[in-house]
Amino acid sequence: MKIIVCVSLVPDSTTKVKISDSKKSIDENGVSYILNPYDELAVEEALKLKEKNGGDVTAISFGTDKSKEAIKKAFQMGADKGVLIKSGSPDFDSYTVSKNLADFIKPLNPDIVLFGKQSIDFDGLLVPSMVSELLGIPCISVVVKLDITDGKVTAEREVEGGKEIVESTLPIVIGAQKGINDPRYPNLKSIMAAKSKPIEEIAATYSGNKTEITEMNLPPAKASGKIFVNGKDDVSELVRLLREEAKVI
Amino acid sequence: MQTVGTYKGVDYYAIDDMLTDEEKSIRDTVRDFVSEEVIPIIEEYNQEMHFPMQLVPKMAELGIFGPTLPVEYGGMGINNIAYGLIMQELERGDSGVRSFASVQSGLVMYPIYEFGSEDQRKKYLPKLAKGEMIGCFGLTEPDFGSNPGGMITKAEKVDGGYVLNGAKMWITNGTIADVAIVWAKLDGKVKGFLVDKGTKGYTAPETKGKLSLRASVTSELVFSDCFIPDENLMPNTSGLKSPLMCLTQARYGIAWGVIGLAMECYNTALNYSLSRIQFGKPIAGFQITQEKLAYMVTEITKAQLLCYQLAKLKDSGKMRPQQVSMAKRNNCEIAKNIAGMAREMLGANGILDEYPIMRHQNNIESVKTYEGTHEMHTLILGQDVTGLSAFE
Ligand SMILES: Cc1cc2nc3c(=O)[nH]c(=O)nc-3n(C[C@H](O)[C@H](O)[C@H](O)COP(=O)(O)OP(=O)(O)OC[C@H]3O[C@@H](n4cnc5c(N)ncnc54)[C@H](O)[C@@H]3O)c2cc1C
Ligand SMILES: Cc1cc2nc3c(=O)[nH]c(=O)nc-3n(C[C@H](O)[C@H](O)[C@H](O)COP(=O)(O)OP(=O)(O)OC[C@H]3O[C@@H](n4cnc5c(N)ncnc54)[C@H](O)[C@@H]3O)c2cc1C
Numbered sequence: 001m002k003i004i005v006c007v008s009l010v011p012d013s014t015t016k017v018k019i020s021d022s023k024k025s026i027d028e029n030g031v032s033y034i035l036n037p038y039d040e041l042a043v044e045e046a047l048k049l050k051e052k053n054g055g056d057v058t059a060i061s062f063g064t065d066k067s068k069e070a071i072k073k074a075f076q077m078g079a080d081k082g083v084l085i086k087s088g089s090p091d092f093d094s095y096t097v098s099k100n101l102a103d104f105i106k107p108l109n110p111d112i113v114l115f116g117k118q119s120i121d122f123d124g125l126l127v128p129s130m131v132s133e134l135l136g137i138p139c140i141s142v143v144v145k146l147d148i149t150d151g152k153v154t155a156e157r158e159v160e161g162g163k164e165i166v167e168s169t170l171p172i173v174i175g176a177q178k179g180i181n182d183p184r185y186p187n188l189k190s191i192m193a194a195k196s197k198p199i200e201e202i203a204a205t206y207s208g209n210k211t212e213i214t215e216m217n218l219p220p221a222k223a224s225g226k227i228f229v230n231g232k233d234d235v236s237e238l239v240r241l242l243r244e245e246a247k248v249i
Numbered sequence: 250m251q252t253v254g255t256y257k258g259v260d261y262y263a264i265d266d267m268l269t270d271e272e273k274s275i276r277d278t279v280r281d282f283v284s285e286e287v288i289p290i291i292e293e294y295n296q297e298m299h300f301p302m303q304l305v306p307k308m309a310e311l312g313i314f315g316p317t318l319p320v321e322y323g324g325m326g327i328n329n330i331a332y333g334l335i336m337q338e339l340e341r342g343d344s345g346v347r348s349f350a351s352v353q354s355g356l357v358m359y360p361i362y363e364f365g366s367e368d369q370r371k372k373y374l375p376k377l378a379k380g381e382m383i384g385c386f387g388l389t390e391p392d393f394g395s396n397p398g399g400m401i402t403k404a405e406k407v408d409g410g411y412v413l414n415g416a417k418m419w420i421t422n423g424t425i426a427d428v429a430i431v432w433a434k435l436d437g438k439v440k441g442f443l444v445d446k447g448t449k450g451y452t453a454p455e456t457k458g459k460l461s462l463r464a465s466v467t468s469e470l471v472f473s474d475c476f477i478p479d480e481n482l483m484p485n486t487s488g489l490k491s492p493l494m495c496l497t498q499a500r501y502g503i504a505w506g507v508i509g510l511a512m513e514c515y516n517t518a519l520n521y522s523l524s525r526i527q528f529g530k531p532i533a534g535f536q537i538t539q540e541k542l543a544y545m546v547t548e549i550t551k552a553q554l555l556c557y558q559l560a561k562l563k564d565s566g567k568m569r570p571q572q573v574s575m576a577k578r579n580n581c582e583i584a585k586n587i588a589g590m591a592r593e594m595l596g597a598n599g600i601l602d603e604y605p606i607m608r609h610q611n612n613i614e615s616v617k618t619y620e621g622t623h624e625m626h627t628l629i630l631g632q633d634v635t636g637l638s639a640f641e
Contacts, residue, residue, distance in 0.1 A: 014255060076274055185278045188312030188325040195271060 001055030002110040005046040005079065006101055006131070007039040008061060009070040010121040019216050025091070026216070033066065035073040038116025041176040044183040045146060046114050047078045053148075055111075056080040062100045064090050068199055075194035076186035082199040088207055094126040095210040101127070102134035103205040110171060117142045117175035132173035140166050141175030256284055259512045261550045267557060268330065275327065276334035280341075282311060287342030292602050295464040300345060300425065309380030313339075313350055315358035322362060322370055323378025330560040333505035341509035344612035345465030351506070352421045353377060355498035357384030360430055364441055364483040364491055373428060373443070385426035385453075387417035387470045388492050394419075395625050396640075398489050402433040402472065404440060410479050411435065413442065413450070413472040419619070423453040423468025430483075431470065432492045441483040441491060450475030462615040497570045500620045501563065504576035507584035507616060508552050510609050514584075515545040517604055518591035525596075532594070541590045548583040555579060571633040578626035581617040588613050 011017060011031045018027040035043075046057045058081040059074035061067040071082035085100045105113060113135070115128040125141075132139030144163070145156035153172050157164045158179075186194075226241070228234035242249045258280070265273065286307060294301045308314065317332050318324025332354075340347035358377050361369055376382040393399045402415025413433055423429065429444040429451075444451055456467040519542060522533035532538050555576045562568035588610040592599040599606055617623055625640070632638045 014257075072270070076278075185282050185311060186274065187278070187310055188275060188316055188327060191271060191274045191278065192325055192327065194274075 001049060001053040001112070002108065003046045003049055003055055003057045003112055003114070004060060004105055004108065004110045005039070005042050005057060005074065005114040006060050006062075006127070007043065007070040007074050008036045008063065008116075008119045008121075009033045009067050010036045010119050013037070013120060017218070019218060023215050023217075024213050033069060035070045036116050036119040036121075038118060038120070038176055038178070039070070040073075040077075040116070040183045041178065041180050042114040042116050042174075043074045043077050043079060044181045045174070045176055046112075047184070048181065049112065049148065058083060058108075058110075060085065060101060060104065062092070062097045062204070063087055071199050072194060073186070075197045076191045077184060078186075078190050080197075082197060084199050084201045085204055086201055087204050091209070091213070092207070093209045093211045094122075094124045094130065096204075096206060096208065098127050098130035098134060099206040100204050102131050104202065105131070106135055112148070112170060113137075113173045115141075115173065115175045117177045128173050128175035135171075135173070137171045137173060138168045139173040139175070140168060141173075142177045143174050144177050144179040146174060146180060256280060256516075259515060259546065259549050259553075261546050262554070264550075264553050264557060268334075272328070272331045272334060275331045276338060279311065279313065279335050279338040282307070283338050283342040283346075287339075287346055288605075291343045291346070291464055292605070292608065295343070295345070295608050296602065298459070298463045300349065300464055300466045302425070304346065305349075305380040305383070308350060309378065312378075313354075314378045314380060315354045315362075315374065317354075318358060318362055318374065318378075322358075322374040323376075324358075324374075328560070329501070329563040330557065333502070333556055333560050336502040336506040337509035337512075339509065340506035341513045343464050343608070344506070344510060344616050345462050347502075347506045347509075348421050348462065348465045348616075351499050351502045352386055353384055355502050356386035356495050357428070357430055359498045360386075360441060360483065360486075360491070360495050361443070363494065364485040365443075366480075366484050368480065369443060369483065377428075382427040383422055383425050385420050385422040385429045385468070385470075386492075386495065387420045387423070387429050387431045388496075389417060389419045391416060391418045395622060397432070397492065398439075400432065400434060400439070402431070404433045404435040404442065404477070406435065407476070411442065411477045411482065413444070413475040413477055415472055417470040419456070420453070420468050420470050421619075422466055423470050424455045425466050426453065429453070429470055430495075431472070433472075439486070439489045439492065441486045442477050443481040443483065444470075444472075444475070444477060445481070448475055448477070461611045463611075493570070496620055497573050500573045500577040501559065501568075503616060503620055504552075504559065504573065504580045505556050507580045507613065508549060508556065510613060510616075511545070511549050511552065511580075511584040511587040514588045514591035514606050514609055515542075515549060517606055518542070518545070518594040521595050521598070521604075538594060541594060545587045545590060548587065552576075552580045552583055571629055574621065574626040574629040574633075577620065578623055578630070581613065582623060585610075585613045585617055 012034045015031050020027040050057050057079045059071050059079040060083045061070050062085040118125040128141050129139050140155045142158050143155045144158050147154045151170045153168045155166045312325050313335050316325040316327045320326055361373050388397050390400050404411040404413050427446045431442045431444050450473050452471045453468045522538050523531050525532050559576050591606045592610050628640045
């Protein structure tokens with residue numbers, strides 16, 4: 001089975017993000033980066049498919065040199081090959097990412113291309129479906145359970161208030177959602193082996209961008225809480241505020 | 250998904266900058282393992298006085314048993330910084346879990362690799378690495394702790410093997426061990442034997458009533474006319490020096506391990522002191538609290554630097570056992586102080602099992618005692634710098 005998993009590097013979710021002076025990007029000082037947690041699920045699913053069906057797993061990232069870290073993490077989990085499609089600029093939109101990934105993936109004719117359903121930095125939720133469209137193959141995203149038997153794909157998706165079972169065929173693009181698996185800890189063996197796995201670097205094929213970030217702002221600071229001190233005399237005011245301001249009842 | 254990033258350790262001096270990517274990756278993978286698999290369950294096991302056996306295959310899968318050994322014997326060929334960081338992370342979870350790994354790696358796999366025959370290496374090491382076998386190390390006796398050279402357990406040569414008689418005490422993993430490394434005197438000279446579980450005349454009852462290291466199995470090993478075949482004598486030992494070489498390995502791991510214990514106590518106390526309000530402000534804002542926090546973070550940082558350079562010495566083959574004594578002695582002492590201060594800072598909450606501190610505080614009592622007491626390491630250093638032995 002030819003398995004591709006696309007990975008990206010995102011700021012650690014515990015980082016306190018600051019906006020840079022240009023207001024168009026985040027200030028990278030002091031930010032630590034991790035493999036996008038949804039991509040971790042995709043890597044795990046890729047490895048499980050390989051363990052079941054044989055074949056190999058190639059981890060691909062589009063980005064700057066820094067993105068090699070995401071590929072290295074995939075190596076540490078057990079991916080066999082790694083490719084960095086190198087972006088000339090750090091500013092790229094979801095279309096640029098998708099176009100470059102699709103251009104590279106198409107001639108490889110993979111059986112399956114796995115993604116995290118979204119990356120936790122820009123939350124675009126666009127790349128898996130764009131890539132599938134550009135490749136001309138089906139896409140199932142927000143998948144919480146995946147079964148592939150004899151070329152037939154059965155996926156369980158999360159939908160509002162329930163589950164949806166979807167069937168399709170290979171080749172396919174899958175977007176992984178929390179719950180699909182429990183990603184392995186990279187073990188010492190794969191961490192040591194990752195050292196000697198080379199990352200192939202290739203040039204980007206497209207850099208046009210179809211959208212542009214004009215401004216970034218932090219969410220407004222949380223207003224301080226309100227404390228009621230007069231016991232039962234405050235109840236009617238509390239109920240009014242819960243209804244009219246907080247709109248929770 | 251993994252909890253990457255939620256626990257950051259303590260790194261006041263940018264020591265991370267001195268670590269390679271690989272060393273950091275190894276630390277982080279063990280860190281995640283401890284956060285997800287050890288910390289949520291360990292308090293219960295501690296109270297029940299059980300070792301969490303289900304962790305053994307998981308630790309084996311991570312590859313942390315005998316990881317510094319060559320690959321052909323089931324090791325990973327990692328360096329001593331990475332090994333130390335593994336110990337640090339395990340002990341952040343619990344000293345009992347770290348003890349299990351220390352014994353398996355430093356006190357069982359190391360001597361089999363170092364003193365065993367090729368057949369013994371092949372027979373035991375891969376299984377120990379995979380966690381399919383558990384080992385223990387029997388040196389201490391009821392009447393000989395700090396002075397192991399006085400041991401009375403003895404071996405007698407008979408046809409086809411040896412007969413062991415005597416008893417060992419305080420042996421970590423004893424009851425659950427598939428193989429025991431047992432040190433005994435043969436014609437007055439200390440030798441190392443591999444005693445397999447089930448050998449006739451060998452029993453390993455568990456020690457009851459411990460108030461420390463409760464999530465670790467501690468046992469007595471009893472040998473009465475216990476026949477050990479010739480092939481179970483480790484051929485390459487050289488007297489008392491051989492078990493002491495093992496202790497150097499294990500002490501090295503402890504020096505790193507207790508940093509993890511200290512970090513956990515410090516972090517818990519720091520967070521608590523920032524949120525606990527007394528006299529209208531967080532107790533972290535009081536000078537006495539800050540004095541404690543400043544001590545903790547300073548001593549943790551010094552301990553890290555001590556271990557870092559010790560690892561460099563070990564990797565380059567220049568490390569002397571006395572240097573390990575310094576790190577073991579110092580780091581256990583400061584970890585004990587830090588655990589005590591953290592306990593105080595939490596007030597009454599500090600005695601509850603909701604917080605890890607009291608368990609760590611109790612555990613450090615064992616860790617400070619085993620592998621050479623604080624006093625013995627003092628005397629080793631004293632002897633080293635003066636040339637005068639105060640104990641021999
Ligand atoms: C939980 C636990 C697990 C253990 N696991 C193992 C194991 O796996 N294998 C193993 O072989 N052993 C193990 N031990 C034993 C441990 O190594 C010994 O307890 C330790 O060496 C101290 O020996 P002792 O308890 O007999 O104390 P003693 O030697 O009796 O010492 C008592 C006190 O006297 C002091 N003292 C002794 N001699 C001198 C001196 N010359 N000058 C000044 N002070 C001195 C000591 O510092 C100590 O404070 C374990 C112990 C514990 C508590
Ligand atoms: C087993 C047990 C039984 C108890 N029984 C009783 C009982 O029968 N009746 C009863 O009324 N209480 C009882 N107590 C409560 C006990 O008296 C309190 O725990 C104690 O007064 C400390 O208060 P605290 O736990 O809220 O800690 P905190 O007051 O929150 O103190 C936390 C830490 O901050 C430090 N600190 C606080 N203020 C300052 C400051 N200004 N400057 C510097 N440091 C400061 C403290 O010294 C401590 O180290 C009991 C406690 C225990 C553990």
